[in-house]
Amino acid sequence: xxxxxxxxxxxxxxxxxxxxxxxxxxxxxxxxxxxxxxxxxxxxxxxxxxxxxxxxxxxxxxxxxxxxxxxxxxxxxxxxxxxxxxxxxxxxxxxxxxxxxxxxxxxxxxxxxxxxxxxxxxxxx
Numbered sequence: 001x002x003x004x005x006x007x008x009x010x011x012x013x014x015x016x017x018x019x020x021x022x023x024x025x026x027x028x029x030x031x032x033x034x035x036x037x038x039x040x041x042x043x044x045x046x047x048x049x050x051x052x053x054x055x056x057x058x059x060x061x062x063x064x065x066x067x068x069x070x071x072x073x074x075x076x077x078x079x080x081x082x083x084x085x086x087x088x089x090x091x092x093x094x095x096x097x098x099x100x101x102x103x104x105x106x107x108x109x110x111x112x113x114x115x116x117x118x119x120x121x122x123x124x125x
Contacts, residue, residue, distance in 0.1 A: 051094050054078065057104035062096045 068080030082088045
């Protein structure tokens with residue numbers, strides 16, 4: 001507000017005065033980008049990768065809280081088996097999947113034993 005009063009009082013408009021008025025707005029945009037927009041884009045990219053990796057026999061949780069095992073995965077929807085004893089199946093959108101609890105390993109080369117295990121730090125022994 002002080003900047004507006006100062007600009008109104010002075011009849012001359014200088015480039016440095018204009019820059020000093022715009023500087024707070026530029027700084028707010030930069031801070032907002034790094035604190036809000038950039039992490040949101042990263043989370044969205046991770047979510048798309050998660051949904052593209054979902055395959056048959058994965059244990060998942062939907063946005064409604066339904067736990068199940070994927071029996072069939074198509075482009076836009078998946079079929080979840082909720083109860084083995086009664087053979088209850090539900091068709092849900094792929095976008096309704098929130099988390100993958102357990103990943104199935106169909107390929108022989110990609111098993112839990114051969115998957116990359118993070119190395120322990122030296123100080124944890």
